[in-house]
Every structure is written in structure tokens, then in C-alpha cells.
Amino acid sequence: MKVDVSLCKGGFTLAAKAEWPDTDMTVIAGPSGAGKSSLLRALVGLERAQGHVEFKVETLQSANAFIPAHKRRMAWVSQHDDVFTHLSVRENLLFAMRHARPGGAELAVIVEQFSLNERLEQNAGALSGGQKQRLILARALLSNPCLLALDEPFGALDAEARHDLLGILLKFCARQGLSVLFVSHDLDTLSRLADFMIYLDNGKVVAQGALNTCLLDERLPYRHRDDACVVLKASAAGYETSDRLNVLRLGEAKIFTPGMAIPKGRTVRLRIRAGDISLSRTRYDDSSVLNILPVTIKHIEHVDGQNALSAGLVNVTLILGGMSLLARITEKSARMLRLSPGDQVFAQIKASTLAAGET
């Protein structure tokens, strides 16, 4: 998508210029009030901005043309429970199908995936919050959109319900090749879903790039957060049945993750929290840690955290065969090990802290 739009609304000015791969899962991130939702609305045609928008070789908006939202076919899911309360669950879904582009998913399949079977004849207004979110997402997918635009998806749900719904969404998108553009400031959600990030602050694009690049970008807050992490793409290389461990290939390195077997060759998303990595000068062979990776130190810095707990901590940026990792250790450890940029050390990651996710 190629975007160069500006919008003035009640004293706030959005002036965003960005470009990202059409096939990627893209997150619009940034602090609240940065204009994330307005940008999303402008891109799907719900907000009349000035400028230029292009998606998959089609010009959606230019100086003398504007394709309205109902012709853009980008299913937009707001932060509100937008179920049609005068209709049943089935009728809500049929509403989307009536206007759907040809070649979409079948009603029965979607109903099954979203576990809506038993609620089909119920009035949509009578559903619980979580069920409404399911219905809204199912409805959006049934319209067979060319892009799914989510504004703070599942923000109102508890972590478990959000996890479930993200899982269903990811599976669907992988199968149908549907790209998602979403607004989120939740690190958990964006690290599970995004490939690419557009970071907005005060109406302007501050940074844009691949997710991991942005998570480590020094201008952005992510690397200093308590839950700082990196998200890497690995491929499944095998399964050790007796130990029930997946063997993933991360560049040259091998990584063990627990869980059910992932089909061999599949690309998975591996999220590694900075706090879950420890460093050592020598390679231990009497430790319980399964993943020990030879890495090179690129950079060491103090954690510029918001709370008192981050005092005395440092971030160590590590290079692993072209990929970047982040380790969070104490200043004392860094001093005792005399760590400095360019050093070869071993990064230890407990397998139990890792979970490979869908891409």
C-alpha cells in the first residue's frame, strides 16, 4: 500500500506518508492520540482525507478521484461492538454475504471456525462481548474483503479470548492469503500478528519497516519496555517425538521449542523476550537451558524505562547471523562479564519461555 494523505480534524493534523508490501500484516502503532484510527479510517475510505492512496496497483484516492468505502471492499472492524442488533446472528452474516465479493469463504465453514453454530438464530444484540467480537470478525471475513482493517482488535477482551480469536484470524489469513492492516498499541497483539510496522506520533510517520527492525528501533519505545522482545521468522526442521520438542531453524542456529509438532518446513513466528535471554562468556554444558546460541554483541545501553524497576538494567543488542536479538541483563552482570561491543558471547534462551506461533 502506498499512502500520502493529510487530514485536519478539530485542531489535529494528520500528515502520513508511508509505503508497505500489500501482502504483509501491517500494524499502525503509536501512542494514543497519534492519529492511528484516523489514518486507518482514511485508508478504508471512511474519512475524506486529502492526498493519494494506492493498494495492489489500484488507485483508491487521488487529487481527482475517491473510491467510497463500500466500493473499496476493505472490511473495517471498529473498537465498538458493531453488531446489527435488529438481526439474528445468521442475518448479520448473511448481510455481509449479500454484498460479498465472489469467491469468498462459505458460511458453514466460517460459522464452524468461529464456533457460532449454536447461536445462529439468536438475536445479535443478546450476545456477550466476546461472542459479539467473534461475530463481527466472522462477518468481516465473510464479505471476502481485499484487506481486513482492524481498529484495536479485541481490545475489550481478556487475554485468553484475544489469544483464541487472533489464532482463528491468523489461520484464516494464512489459508486465504488475506492481508490485514490494524491499529494496535498492544505489544502482545502486534507481535503475534504484524510483519510490518508504521509508527505514528502526533499525526506523522516517525518510523516504518519490518516488525523486528521497529521493535529494536532506538527512536521507538519498544526496546525500553518491560516486555521488550524481538520477533523472528524461523522454519520447522523437525520434531523430537520422545521429548515433544520442535526443532526450529533460525538462520544457521537450531532452536528448541516445546509444544505440538509443527509440520516440517513451515515458517513460524518466534517471539523472544529480552528478559528471557541470559549471556555467558563460555558455553555451559551442565545447564538446563536448551538453546545456547553463539552471538556477537552489537550495542549496550541503559534501559530508559518508565518505572523504577528498570533502574540498573541494560539492553544488549546481539547479532545472530544477520538477525538481531535483544537481551535484558543487569548492569552488574554486564560489568562483571566486561561485555563490550564486538565481543563473542553465548545467548541462552530457556526453551520453556518460547512458543512458536502462526505467521
Place this chain on the structure above:
Amino acid sequence: MTASWLEPVLLSLRLASVTTVILLVLCVPLGWILTRTRGKWRPFVEAFLTLPLVLPPTVLGFYLLLLLGPEGPFAPLRLVFSFWGLVVGSVIFSLPFVLRPVQSAFEAISPSLLDSAASLGAGPWQRFTRLAIPLAQRGIFSAAILGFAHTLGEFGVVLMVGGNIAGKTRVLSVAIFDAVERLDFATAHWLSFGLLGFSFAILLVLSWLNERGGVS
């Protein structure tokens, strides 16, 4: 006796029904357009359409008489002192009573709901007919009842535009006035009490409706 009081009652009911139907046809799209547009002209249009709410019916009736009368631009339609003249007057006079509730029912619909529908591929007409109208159903029904009741009770405009022609323009309220003038208090009582009871019943139904479903 029977004919003398039945005729105005039937005429009033007919007038109110025709007026209500016309008002719904006018106000439902108009209310929707006013809700969905944010132009500079909107306050002027709204103020103009609300005028009948505050103007004395005689002022309205006077201007209508000028417009529809033999010297006016609409003279060829021969509306003055006819049933359809009453309809024109009633439609204008009762318009805000129907438009306002319709508009507030539309305004109560969440904009993001309509935007969601648009992003699912529903065009403006589908959003109006498949979402807005059914979701505002209760408000539209209340508006219809209010318009009907208000038309039944109007007097000034009707008298100015329609006069007092038995069987043609002598509606309920005019008949009451007429009866009082003739000192026929018995008829005046019957008609007045009937109108009072009917109006009360209608307002009671409205209030029940609101209580049952809240503001839709």
C-alpha cells in the same frame, strides 16, 4: 344528530391518516439526510423546518392562504377551502412533530455501525433501507403517532385554509368551535371529551412504547 357529529370525526381521521402517511414519506428520508450531512446550510434548513413548532397557527394559515388563494402562485391548484388544502396545511403544521423524533431516532444509531456496513460493501441506499429504517423503527412509529395526534387536534391552520364547510373542511376541532358558538354545549362536550380521551390514549401508548424499549 348522528351525521352532524360523525362527519367531522371521520373527516378528522381521514385528514390525520393522509397527513401522517405523507409526513412519513417526507420525513424519513429528510431526517436521514439531515442526520448524515454536516453542511453549513444545515442549521438554516433545520430552523426553517422547526418554524411551525413556534409560529401561531394563524400566521401559518395566513401565509398559506396567500400562497394558495386566488391571487397566489398556487391558485390553479384550487386548494383553498378544499380537503387537499387542509392536507397541505396539516403537513406543514405537523412536520416538526414527525421530523424531530425521526431525526433523533436516526441520530441514536451508532455511526461506526453504519461505517462497518459500508466497509462490508453496503451502499448508501442499502444502509438506509436495511439498517437505518429498521433500527429507527420505534422512533418512526412514535413520530407517526405524534403526527397523527397533532393533526387531529389542529385548529388555526385548518380554519384559515379550509374554512368551515360541513362535510368538506369542517373537522373535529372546527366542529367543536362551531358548536360552542351555537351554544350547543352537548355536542361540544361529546366531541371534546372524545378527543381528550383519544389523545390521552395515544400518549399512553407512546409512553408504554418508550418504557418497553428505551429510546431506539
